[in-house]
Amino acid sequence: DAKTTQPNSMESNEEEPVHLPCNHSTISGTDYIHWYRQLPSQGPEYVIHGLTSNVNNRMASLAIAEDRKSSTLILHRATLRDAAVYYCILRGTNAGKSTFGDGTTLTVKP
Amino acid sequence: EAGVTQFPSHSVIEKGQTVTLRCDPISGHDNLYWYRRVMGKEIKFLLHFVKESKQDESGMPNNRFLAERTGGTYSTLKVQPAELEDSGVYFCASSLIEGRSDAEAFFGQGTRLTVV
Numbered sequence: 188d189a190k191t192t193q194p195n196s197m198e199s200n201e202e203e204p205v206h207l208p209c210n211h212s213t214i215s216g217t218d219y220i221h222w223y224r225q226l227p228s229q230g231p232e233y234v235i236h237g238l239t240s241n242v243n244n245r246m247a248s249l250a251i252a253e254d255r256k257s258s259t260l261i262l263h264r265a266t267l268r269d270a271a272v273y274y275c276i277l278r279g280t281n282a283g284k285s286t287f288g289d290g291t292t293l294t295v296k297p
Numbered sequence: 298e299a300g301v302t303q304f305p306s307h308s309v310i311e312k313g314q315t316v317t318l319r320c321d322p323i324s325g326h327d328n329l330y331w332y333r334r335v336m337g338k339e340i341k342f343l344l345h346f347v348k349e350s351k352q353d354e355s356g357m358p359n360n361r362f363l364a365e366r367t368g369g370t371y372s373t374l375k376v377q378p379a380e381l382e383d384s385g386v387y388f389c390a391s392s393l394i395e396g397r398s399d400a401e402a403f404f405g406q407g408t409r410l411t412v413v
Contacts, residue, residue, distance in 0.1 A: 219399045230301070230388050230404030231340070238399070274340075283330040283390070283402065284353060287340035 191275045196292045199265045207260040207291050209275030214255050218279045222249065222260045224271040225290070231274065234260065270295045299323070301405035303389050309411045315377040318408045322371070322391030329372050330392075330402065331364060335385035343387075346372060379412045386410070 192210040199205040211220065219238050223231040235242055235249045237258070242249040248261040262269055272290040279285075304319045322329045331343040343362070344354035348369035357364070361380070366372040376383055386407045394400040 223404075228406070230390070230406045232404065233401045236399060236401070278399070283328065283345045283392070284342045284356070286342075287332075289339055 190286060191277060191288050193273070193275055193288060193291045195289065196294065198294045198296060199262075199269075201267060201295055201297050202264050205262040205265045205269070205293065205295075207262075207273050207275075207293065208257065209259070210257045211275070211277055212256045214277055215279060218277040220249065220251060220255075220258050221276045221278050221285070222247070223274045223276060223287075224269075225274070226268075226271045231287075234273070236278070265293075265295045267295050267297060269293065301389055301391050301403050303387075303405035303408050305408060306406065307409045307411075309413060310379055312381055312412055313378045315375065316379055316410060318374045318376075318387050318389075318410070320372045320374070320389030320405060322389070323393075323403055326391035326393050326403075327369065328392045328394070328400075328402075329366060330390045331372070331374055332388040332390065333385050334388070335382065338385075340388065343374075376410075379410075381412050384410055384412045 221236040222234040225231045235247050237249045250259045272292050274287050274290040276285045302321045310316050327348050329346040332340050334340045342356040345352040346366045349366050363375045386409050388407045390402040390404045392400045392402045
């Protein structure tokens with residue numbers, strides 16, 4: 188499985204934008220980039236995914252580099268509820284077997 | 298619509314005992330996955346069902362683990378006999394579309410297993 192690299196932790200102030208980076212230099216042409224987050228004591232929750240173009244949904248935006256070797260999850264206005272571990276995952280043809288990695292622990296300060 | 302539900306939420310058992318975890322996927326989701334996070338490590342894939350068939354069980358750690366999905370609905374994961382290193386959180390996920398790398402997976406809240 189292709190691996191991803193994320194910073195262990197990041198901090199943000201409430202109401203400010205947050206940019207969470209992910210490197211995936213070994214991504215294959217058919218891999219989708221997925222982001223999940225895990226709130227305390229809960230299972231992972233889908234956030235967003237993309238292939239080549241930038242994507243927006245009600246939760247976040249995903250900016251994908253032109254060479255697809257990196258991507259950035261953007262939370263436009265962080266809230267305290269956004270404090271979680273964020274995972275950047277590559278999902279290929281065997282999608283469920285994706286490796287989660289260690290993720291980025293996001294702390295949001297009031 | 299109900300999400301993925303897992304039972305029990307917590308289980309504490311003694312080494313050598315048997316424990317059975319249950320997962321009810323979202324209705325209509327043919328794909329069901331089991332994952333686990335053992336202490337301090339990342340979430341790892343265990344196996345994948347498509348309906349009642351095991352599509353991929355390459356992540357199952359050893360033969361003490363047995364997963365079933367009778368009738369292609371709910372699934373159980375049995376650990377027999379449990380060992381200390383089996384302690385961790387076991388997650389179940391389901392998705393609608395088989396093999397699609399753009400398909401969203403829905404996760405349950407997990408079962409925290411503690412073996413003492």
